Amino acid sequence: MSQRFEGTDNYVATDDLKVAVNAAIALQRPLLIKGEPGTGKTVLAEEVAKALGAPLITWHIKSTTKASQGLYEYDAVTRLRDSQLGDERVKDVTNYIKKGKLWEAFTSDVRPVLLIDEIDKADIEFPNDLLQELDRMEFFVYETGETIKAQVRPVIIITSNNEKELPDAFLRRCFFHYIRFPEAETMQSIVDVHYPGIKQKLVAEALRIFYDMRKVPGLKKKPSTSELLDWLKLLMVEDIDEAILKEKDPTKLIPPLHGALLKNEQDVHLFERLAFLARREGSGARPGQ
Known part of the structure; x- marks a missing residue:
């Protein structure tokens, strides 16, 4: 042994x-x-x-x-x-x-x-x-x-x-x-072990959104490795293309199937509020109006 x-x-x-x-x-x-x-x-x-x-x-x-x-x-x-x-x-x-x-x-x-x-x-x-x-x-x-x-x-x-x-x-x-939270490179290796045939473009976009979400101030529970793996599995099951994820800033638009990543209503509301504010700014409304 x-x-x-x-x-x-x-x-x-x-x-x-x-x-x-x-x-x-x-x-x-x-x-x-x-x-x-x-x-x-x-x-x-x-x-x-x-x-x-x-x-x-x-x-x-x-x-x-x-x-x-x-x-x-x-x-x-x-x-x-x-x-x-x-x-x-x-x-x-x-x-x-x-x-x-x-x-x-x-x-x-x-x-x-x-x-x-x-x-x-x-x-x-x-x-x-x-x-x-x-x-x-x-x-x-x-x-x-x-x-x-x-x-x-x-x-x-x-x-x-x-x-x-x-x-x-x-x-x-x-x-x-x-155990420090995995860097993107280590996380890529973890994903490859769990889903060997996954499309790498989808992984790249998903990882970008995932790490952006973890950086948002005020999150009660940051999404973890196991939640990322669940989310990727759902993206594959639902056949969601990387184009849908591309260039989507999670603070401006909540990603699809976000229930795999966000596990309490405060965090969902936080992202909804950020997305709402981003839309208002995009439409030209100034804060306080």
């Missing part, structure tokens, strides 16, 4: 991202990946697992997730009910222990990739509560008296959308990488 990540056929990884992944593997530290939504943070873990020939274990974090759930959960309520019903299962406490994602990763026969996805969604104490287990690669199960110790240290990838600041003690233990 290779232990170096060089990108895959389906994932365009920049050189600095490859360096970050391989540094985290070499240091045996969690790789903390930040970047705006839609820049491929979650997909990275899938592709690293594929490239290393490793199983992927995914722990999706929600606002209600507790760190202990990554270790295990003990269902005392069901055990009590079963004991009242005289169920034989109560004699074995392991029947009431649900293994968490860390337990799964620690007991894997081959080195897995463990993705802790969107860690900033959880309570501020969540990262600190995981520190000891991620450092020592072991934890104690009180109900059975056993210690679960990692057979092989998993490759750990942690993603964050920067919704909350993460504690310093946690950050010190991670190798950090920020």
Whole structure:
């Protein structure tokens, strides 16, 4: 099994991202990946697992997730009910222990990739509560008296959308990488990977509009890579020609199928207002008239 990540056929990884992944593997530290939504943070873990020939274990974090759930959960309520019903299962406490994602990763026969996805969604104490287990690669199960110790240290990838600041003690233990929003050249490569036969003139016009839209001040949510790919797919499905996109400034005329790019009414209204003002200026009306 290779232990170096060089990108895959389906994932365009920049050189600095490859360096970050391989540094985290070499240091045996969690790789903390930040970047705006839609820049491929979650997909990275899938592709690293594929490239290393490793199983992927995914722990999706929600606002209600507790760190202990990554270790295990003990269902005392069901055990009590079963004991009242005289169920034989109560004699074995392991029947009431649900293994968490860390337990799964620690007991894997081959080195897995463990993705802790969107860690900033959880309570501020969540990262600190995981520190000891991620450092020592072991934890104690009180109900059975056993210690679960990692057979092989998993490759750990942690993603964050920067919704909350993460504690310093946690950050010190991670190798950090920020996925910058792709430049036009990298974005072209990403598009080529997803749509190999797409017309390059259409891509050129679509990319121009896409990057112009991202520059508009006051946008609540800038369109991301995944939204650009959705938009291109729709342009192909609807057979929209590049001539329709050509020379259209998004601040003067909203592009076709913009619902793939703009995901809230404030942003749609912003572009409608800009287009309206541009039309007024074009018809000779001065602002304030």
